[in-house]
Amino acid sequence: MPSLKAIRTRITSVKNTQQITKAMKMVAAAKLRRAQEAATQSRPYSEKLETMVAHQLQRVDPSFSPLLKVPETQERCLVLVVSSDRGLCGGYNANLLREVEQSVEGQPGEFVFTTVGSKGFDHLKRREYTMETQVPMPTPQAAGQVARELSRDLQRRYLAGEFDRVVVAYMAFKSTMTQIPTLEQLLPLQHHDEPEGHAEGHEYVFEPNAVEIVGSLLPRLVEVRVLHALLEAGASELASRMTAMDSATRNASEVIDRLTLQMNRARQAQITTELMEIISGAEALNQ
Amino acid sequence: MRLQLVTPNRQVLDTEIEEVYAPGTQGEFGVLPQHVNFLTSLDTGALRYRTDGKDHWVAVSGGVAEVLADGVTILADSAELAEEIDLDAAKASAASAEAGLKEAEAGTPEATDLAAEFAWAETRQAVAART
Numbered sequence: 001m002p003s004l005k006a007i008r009t010r011i012t013s014v015k016n017t018q019q020i021t022k023a024m025k026m027v028a029a030a031k032l033r034r035a036q037e038a039a040t041q042s043r044p045y046s047e048k049l050e051t052m053v054a055h056q057l058q059r060v061d062p063s064f065s066p067l068l069k070v071p072e073t074q075e076r077c078l079v080l081v082v083s084s085d086r087g088l089c090g091g092y093n094a095n096l097l098r099e100v101e102q103s104v105e106g107q108p109g110e111f112v113f114t115t116v117g118s119k120g121f122d123h124l125k126r127r128e129y130t131m132e133t134q135v136p137m138p139t140p141q142a143a144g145q146v147a148r149e150l151s152r153d154l155q156r157r158y159l160a161g162e163f164d165r166v167v168v169a170y171m172a173f174k175s176t177m178t179q180i181p182t183l184e185q186l187l188p189l190q191h192h193d194e195p196e197g198h199a200e201g202h203e204y205v206f207e208p209n210a211v212e213i214v215g216s217l218l219p220r221l222v223e224v225r226v227l228h229a230l231l232e233a234g235a236s237e238l239a240s241r242m243t244a245m246d247s248a249t250r251n252a253s254e255v256i257d258r259l260t261l262q263m264n265r266a267r268q269a270q271i272t273t274e275l276m277e278i279i280s281g282a283e284a285l286n287q
Numbered sequence: 288m289r290l291q292l293v294t295p296n297r298q299v300l301d302t303e304i305e306e307v308y309a310p311g312t313q314g315e316f317g318v319l320p321q322h323v324n325f326l327t328s329l330d331t332g333a334l335r336y337r338t339d340g341k342d343h344w345v346a347v348s349g350g351v352a353e354v355l356a357d358g359v360t361i362l363a364d365s366a367e368l369a370e371e372i373d374l375d376a377a378k379a380s381a382a383s384a385e386a387g388l389k390e391a392e393a394g395t396p397e398a399t400d401l402a403a404e405f406a407w408a409e410t411r412q413a414v415a416a417r418t
Contacts, residue, residue: 041297048293048360052353056326144295207313207327213351216328220350220362227295 007263018252025245032238038140039231046224056214067189067218071164075109078163082170082233083120085137090244093119099181100169147227158187170229171236179236288320289358299366307336325354331406344369346414372415381408
């Protein structure tokens with residue numbers, strides 16, 4: 001049995017760890033609220049843009065834009081993986097990367113990865129995938145700027161013929177408890193199936209003209225989808241961290257309870273031993 | 288008629304209006320009820336809408352406007368309501384952009400960005416002056 005002192009030291013150390021995990025949980029919870037808000041607030045824009053594009057693509061011939069055209073070959077595919085920069089967030093990165101690896105495994109063609117967040121980059125690099133660059137995971141405030149730069153860069157290189165397909169992989173935020181690894185094709189642009197449109201059959205007036213306007217909407221759509229992925233991933237990361245830190249705090253409580261029990265037993269044993277010594281000493285004197 | 292003004296960051300406006308004037312790339316346009324379906328790209332400038340007989344001003348920049356039978360939807364790159372605009376910040380950004388423009392070589396992407404920043408700062412000042 002470990003000495004009383006050793007047990008006391010362990011209890012203190014577990015308590016310290018618990019304080020840290022508790023603080024991290026609180027911080028993640030506070031940040032999560034803001035991240036969720038950012039994700040919700042960007043939703044009206046992306047929804048409206050999606051429907052607007054879907055409406056217009058019914059009336060203009062989609063072949064005018066190279067962003068819509070499906071390349072004949074499917075050789076080179078770029079995967080944009082949105083991971084995190086920091087650990088201690090449970091299975092967040094592991095779940096996403098497992099999904100990514102599974103979807104790439106055994107597929108024909110060449111896959112190139114570029115990541116947001118260093119965890120994904122390091123992991124995939126260790127597995128000897130072809131890596132490109134990494135950018136740090138942005139805060140919700142900076143996400144707009146990063147999404148713009150990323151989507152511009154992706155479109156430029158896609159149009160230059162460097163890739164036949166661009167896919168984004170991120171953790172979709174469903175709730176605090178569930179985040180779902182999601183892979184979405186960014187380029188060539190696929191428009192979501194649209195619900196029965198209310199503008200159906202109506203004539204439009206365009207300024208300057210339909211092709212130019214729709215042409216300017218498409219790059220925005222790519223940007224908005226990247227932004228959406230970044231914001232969702234940000235919320236998912238924090239939710240994941242919050243849950244992980246919450247269970248770590250609870251585990252620490254359990255460990256402390258167990259150690260306290262052990263400590264009390266050790267103390268009891270020590271007292272008993274001391275009493276025995278005293279009593280047997282007194283007995284010896286009496287004889 | 289309903290006016291919805293959204294930017295990638297947030298929903299700026301969702302309100303019933305009587306009329307709206309917005310800066311299109313092909314010139315300013317006005318929308319009254321019964322307007323024909325209309326889709327246009329937007330420039331940097333001041334947007335004015337009237338509700339309950341009162342005029343309100345908003346600085347908008349970039350994006351598209353779609354007019355349908357039930358109202359106007361504007362997807363702007365950025366938008367600030369007149370009462371939200373930080374006049375000092377707008378002035379400072381106009382000054383720094385102007386200074387930068389003098390340094391920058393004409394026709395470079397930096398110069399274009401700076402010119403856009405300058406126009407945006409000027410618009411915000413003009414809109415803020417309306418309140």
